[in-house]
Amino acid sequence: MTEDDVRRLLREHHARFEPDAHFADRIVARLPRNEAWSFGWAARRVLPVSLALALVLTIAVVVTGRSASGTAESASVSAFSTNVSDPLEWLLESRQELR
Amino acid sequence: MELVLPIAMAMTDTDSPDAVEAQLVAASRRGDEAAFASLVRRHQSRVFRLAGRFFRRLEDVEDVAQETFLTAWRRLSTYEARAPFEHWITRVCLRLCYARLASERRREERLESSEPVASPHDPVVAIDVERLLATLAPADRFVLLLLDGEGWSVKEIAERIGWTATNVKVRAFRARRRLRRVLEEGS
Numbered sequence: 001m002t003e004d005d006v007r008r009l010l011r012e013h014h015a016r017f018e019p020d021a022h023f024a025d026r027i028v029a030r031l032p033r034n035e036a037w038s039f040g041w042a043a044r045r046v047l048p049v050s051l052a053l054a055l056v057l058t059i060a061v062v063v064t065g066r067s068a069s070g071t072a073e074s075a076s077v078s079a080f081s082t083n084v085s086d087p088l089e090w091l092l093e094s095r096q097e098l099r
Numbered sequence: 100m101e102l103v104l105p106i107a108m109a110m111t112d113t114d115s116p117d118a119v120e121a122q123l124v125a126a127s128r129r130g131d132e133a134a135f136a137s138l139v140r141r142h143q144s145r146v147f148r149l150a151g152r153f154f155r156r157l158e159d160v161e162d163v164a165q166e167t168f169l170t171a172w173r174r175l176s177t178y179e180a181r182a183p184f185e186h187w188i189t190r191v192c193l194r195l196c197y198a199r200l201a202s203e204r205r206r207e208e209r210l211e212s213s214e215p216v217a218s219p220h221d222p223v224v225a226i227d228v229e230r231l232l233a234t235l236a237p238a239d240r241f242v243l244l245l246l247d248g249e250g251w252s253v254k255e256i257a258e259r260i261g262w263t264a265t266n267v268k269v270r271a272f273r274a275r276r277r278l279r280r281v282l283e284e285g286s
Contacts (some may be wrong), residue, residue, distance in 0.1 A: 010247040017151050017160045021231050021238045024139040081142055085263045 120184055128175050139168050142185060144193050152244050153196045155229070163199060167192040186259065192258050193245075200237040234281050239274035246271055 118142070126134035141162065152164040159220075170191050178187050232240050245256050253271070257264040 003275075003279060005281065006228070006231065007247045008281070011250070012246065013228055013232075013244065013248055014148070015158050019143040019147050019161075019164065023143050023161075023164070024136045027139050027165060027172075028136050030165065030169060031132060031172055032133070032169075039139050057221055 112238055117183075121180065124175070124184055125265065127172070135172060138171075138184070142188050143168075145186065149189065149192050149249075152248050153200055153241070159199070163192065163195050166195050170195065188261050192263070197237070197241050197260065200241055203237070204255065231278055231281055235274050235277055239270050239277065242267055242270040243278075245273040256284065 101255075104262075106236060120138075123134045123138045146164045146167050147160055150160040150167075154160050154163065167188065173187055179185065232244075235243065242256060245251050245260075246253070250260075253264050253267045256262070256267045
């Protein structure tokens with residue numbers, strides 16, 4: 001092999017690779033994003049889930065709150081009736097004693 | 100209500116290629132990914148061809164090409180548009196090729212391995228050229244491939260890779276002398 005042969009071969013020394021149809025898409029997918037973009041992306045992804053979760057929690061709080069307040073109301077009514085009946089009984093008893 | 104189209108869609112056929120390229124660069128600087136994708140599509144073949152001068156494996160060429168465009172995206176603000184975008188992206192690609200060549204310590208091992216060498220011509224001759232090139236220092240090999248492979252002048256190489264013309268000439272002289280010696284020893 002002579003020096004001229006080497007020069008010729010160097011001209012032909014070429015892998016001839018071509019990018020595939022998705023090369024540009026792969027580049028775009030790897031582009032670094034700034035913080036604002038990342039927050040926006042995260043918000044778009046997380047927002048529906050967090051809204052759904054908030055809705056479920058609100059419903060759960062309302063339902064459990066109602067049942068708890070219902071129990072408390074009935075408990076306080078029964079306690080009040082017991083307390084109220086006591087002075088009446090005492091009053092009746094004291095009247096009977098007067099007689 | 101004003102309709103705002105992405106730059107890649109808003110361009111018309113009547114715009115000159117340079118004007119279109121300037122619009123794409125400006126839009127990419129503003130973070131328009133679609134515009135940057137158009138820029139990539141315009142220059143990807145050239146970047147692949149250039150990287151293919153230095154690397155024989157598709158994985159290496161793909162890596163360098165991807166890194167070239169990612170570096171371009173990050174450093175687009177440093178492009179001053181004095182020269183065509185093609186020159187700038189070529190320079191980015193060359194620097195990455197050189198950095199990879201310089202850090203590649205296992206060139207000979209790769210040549211001795213059984214990995215296929217991509218070549219459109221006689222594979223035996225192609226491997227001979229590979230072996231010859233492997234005897235050169237990375238910088239000398241780099242310059243020789245640009246001189247004899249790409250057919251660039253010393254001035255063009257100096258401008259595009261940021262070396263002095265003297266440095267390029269010295270590297271080319273050393274590379275050719277080394278090749279001559281190897282060829283003489285072989286014969």
